[in-house]
Amino acid sequence: MTQPSNTEVKISVKNLDLFYGDKQALYSISLDIHKNEVTALIGPSGCGKSTFLRTLNRMNDLIDGVNINGSIMIDNEDIYKTNDVIKLRTKVGMVFQKANLFPMSIYDNVAYGPRMQGIKNKKQLNEIVENSLRGAAIWDEVQDRLKHSALGLSGGQQQRVCIARAIAMKPDVILMDEPTSALDPISTLKVEELIENMKKDYTIVIVTHNMQQAARVSDRTAFFLSGEVVEYDETNKIFSMPSDQRTEDYITGRFG
Numbered sequence: 394m395t396q397p398s399n400t401e402v403k404i405s406v407k408n409l410d411l412f413y414g415d416k417q418a419l420y421s422i423s424l425d426i427h428k429n430e431v432t433a434l435i436g437p438s439g440c441g442k443s444t445f446l447r448t449l450n451r452m453n454d455l456i457d458g459v460n461i462n463g464s465i466m467i468d469n470e471d472i473y474k475t476n477d478v479i480k481l482r483t484k485v486g487m488v489f490q491k492a493n494l495f496p497m498s499i500y501d502n503v504a505y506g507p508r509m510q511g512i513k514n515k516k517q518l519n520e521i522v523e524n525s526l527r528g529a530a531i532w533d534e535v536q537d538r539l540k541h542s543a544l545g546l547s548g549g550q551q552q553r554v555c556i557a558r559a560i561a562m563k564p565d566v567i568l569m570d571e572p573t574s575a576l577d578p579i580s581t582l583k584v585e586e587l588i589e590n591m592k593k594d595y596t597i598v599i600v601t602h603n604m605q606q607a608a609r610v611s612d613r614t615a616f617f618l619s620g621e622v623v624e625y626d627e628t629n630k631i632f633s634m635p636s637d638q639r640t641e642d643y644i645t646g647r648f649g
C-alpha cells in the first residue's frame with residue numbers, strides 16, 4: 394500500500410448525476426482524482442463504478458438515452474463542454490476487463506492508434522511500438538514475435554499488450570475496468586506491478602472487485618453504493634479506519 398503525496402488534482406468531478414433514460418445511475422458524485430496516483434473504485438455489483446469510469450472519457454456518449462448533469466474538469470477544462478471527443482479519448486485512454494486485441498500482429502495492434510493519427514514513418518512507429526511494449530512490461534516476452542498474431546499470446550500477455558496499445562497514444566490518464574478479473578494470479582500480480590510502475594507517468598483510475606488489489610495498488614479509494622460515493626479517502630484510511638459503517642461492512646465482506 395502506497396502513501397499518497399500532496400499531488401496536484403488532475404480530474405475534478407462536481408455534482409455529477411447520470412441517467413440511463415429515466416433511471417438514475419449516479420447521484421451527485423464529487424471527487425478529485427490526483428495526478429500520478431492510482432485511484433481505485435470499489436463497491437458491489439451494479440453500484441455505478443463502470444458507469445462513473447466511463448464518464449471520465451465520455452464513453453457513455455456512445456449509449457443512447459444517457460444524460461449527465463454536473464461537471465468533470467480535466468486539467469481545468471470541462472470535458473463535457475469540448476467538441477473534440479477524439480482528443481479527449483486520446484488523452485484519457487482505456488483498458489477493458491477482457492483483452493480486446495484486434496486479429497492482427499502484436500506490432501500492428503500497438504501501431505494502430507498512432508497510424509490512425511497519421512504517423513507513417515517506419516522508424517518512428519518502431520520506436521513507439523518498442524517504448525509502449527517496454528512501458529507495459531511485455532517487450533522482453535514479445536520482441537522476437539512482433540509480427541505474429543497477438544491472439545496467440547496468453548490472456549495475461551494480451552492484457553499487457555492492451556495496456557501497451559493504450560500507452561502508444563501517449564495518454565495522461567488511463568482508465569482500467571477490472572483489468573485483471575479474467576487473469577490467473579501470476580498474470581494479475583504482473584499487471585499490478587505494472588500499474589504501480591506506471592503511475593509515475595500516468596494518472597490511473599481502476600475499477601476492481603478485488604479488495605486486496607485496491608489495497609495493494611491504489612493511493613486513494615472511492616467506495617460506491619447504489620450510485621453514490623459513500624466514502625472517498627486515502628486507501629490506507631479506507632482499509633484501516635473507514636468513517637462510514639457501510640464501508641466497513643463492505644470491506645470486511647459483510648455484503649457485496
Ligand SMILES: Nc1ncnc2c1ncn2[C@@H]1O[C@H](COP(=O)(O)OP(=O)(O)OP(=O)(O)O)[C@@H](O)[C@H]1O
Pocket residue numbers: 413418436437438439440441442443444445456
Ligand atoms: N447501458 C445501460 N443502460 C441502462 N442501464 C445501465 C447501462 N449500463 C449500466 N446500467 C445500469 O446502471 C447501474 C450501474 O451499472 P454499472 O455497470 O456502472 O455498475 P458497476 O458497479 O460497474 O457493476 P459491476 O461491478 O457489476 O460491473 C446498474 O443498475 C446497471 O443496470
